[in-house]
Amino acid sequence: METAPGIAKRLLKIYDRLDGHFGNLRWWPADSPFEVIVGAILTQNTAWRNVTYAIAKLKEADVLHPQGIYETPIDTLAALIRSSGYYNVKARRLATFVRFLHDEYNGQLDKMFAQDHWLLRGKLLQIQGIGDETADSILLYAGEKPVFVIDAYTRRILERHGILAGKERYAEIQALFMGNLPVSVPLYNQYHALLVNAGKSFCGKERRCEACPLRI
DNA sequence: CACCAGGCAAGTA
DNA sequence: TACTTGCATGGT
Numbered sequence: 272m273e274t275a276p277g278i279a280k281r282l283l284k285i286y287d288r289l290d291g292h293f294g295n296l297r298w299w300p301a302d303s304p305f306e307v308i309v310g311a312i313l314t315q316n317t318a319w320r321n322v323t324y325a326i327a328k329l330k331e332a333d334v335l336h337p338q339g340i341y342e343t344p345i346d347t348l349a350a351l352i353r354s355s356g357y358y359n360v361k362a363r364r365l366a367t368f369v370r371f372l373h374d375e376y377n378g379q380l381d382k383m384f385a386q387d388h389w390l391l392r393g394k395l396l397q398i399q400g401i402g403d404e405t406a407d408s409i410l411l412y413a414g415e416k417p418v419f420v421i422d423a424y425t426r427r428i429l430e431r432h433g434i435l436a437g438k439e440r441y442a443e444i445q446a447l448f449m450g451n452l453p454v455s456v457p458l459y460n461q462y463h464a465l466l467v468n469a470g471k472s473f474c475g476k477e478r479r480c481e482a483c484p485l486r487i
Numbered sequence: 488c489a490c491c492a493g494g495c496a497a498g499t500a
Numbered sequence: 501t502a503c504t505t506g507c508a509t510g511g512t
Contacts, residue, residue, distance in 0.1 A: 315494040321510055322493090356509035360495085402495050422493050467493050476491070 279451040281434065285485060286458075289465035292484040298464040299412035301326075304380050305336060307413035311405050312364050313355040324354035337378045340369045364400030371398055380413070388416035403441045411463070417456050419448040420463040424470025431474065432485070 301307045306326065313322045328351045329335040334343050343351075349362035369378070375394075376382035383391065388410050395406040403421070410416040421444045429435040435444065452458060473483035480486075 311493085314492085316492065316507090317494085317509075318492040318511070320492090324510085354509060356492090357494090357507045358509080360507055364495090400495065404494065408493080420493085424493070463493090470493080 278434070278447070281432075282448065282451050285428075285432070286462050286465065288484050289469050290461065293465055293468050296461060296464040296468060298460055299408075301412075303336075304413040308368065308380075308409050309335065309340070309365060311408040311412070312368065312400065313352060313361055315357070315361070315405065317356045321354045321356060325352040328352065328354070337369050337372055337380070340365050341373055341378070360400070367399055368401065384414040384416070388414065388418065391416075392418070403445075407445070411456070411459055415456050417454045417459060419445050419452075419459045421445050421448075422463070422467065422470075424474060425463070425466045427476075428466055428469060428474050428485075431480070 299307045299310065301310055309329070310322055310326060313325055326335065329339075332339075332343075332351055334340055334348075334351070340348065345362050345366055348365060349358045352358050352361055352365075355361060371394075372378055372380070372383060391414075392406050392410060395401050395409060396403070401409070407418045407420040410418040411420055421441050426435060426437075426439075426444065429444070430437050434447075439447075448459075448462070452462075469483070469485070473479060473485075
């Protein structure tokens, strides 16, 4: 991990340039915290567009709430989320999460989030299908906890800026952001959203850095 | 046609 | 610990 004292300023400069370019992105695009969690699971290694189709299907079936997912047969669930890919795996993951929510918090997200968020993070990571990024997306965007989300775009952008070498682990990169930025839910929310937008627009696997506001 | 997308788990060495 | 593979759809 980079520990040079200039890192905080570099991270803030990246934030300012992206924020100036994209403006306030108001993440996460969802109508409820539960919808955020469902979206976080469905978007694993999947284009967000395909997730929106699946979310729409769940809404049409009127099951986009904890009890609705809990009571829906796994095969029915899989059919509804077909467009998001890996639908058999993801149907099990949704079912596993709502079972956890039901068993531990009587199906109430407010109760789940009413505990130390690092303790909750550990519990979420015990659930099959919830890894680092999904857990942190749930904590930040559904629970409004100050936890920085690291994803493939974040890694790629920081690598191309020479801030990361490429072999760093998730926890190291997260510590880099959280140790060099103010602890702030709105800041973490917007910063990760900006990095995803920048990744989609200017930092794909095929390099298209010419128009990037970061001027790599 | 090939490649990619807002990961994760399980298996192998 | 460090790789590799399966999971699967829809857009470009």
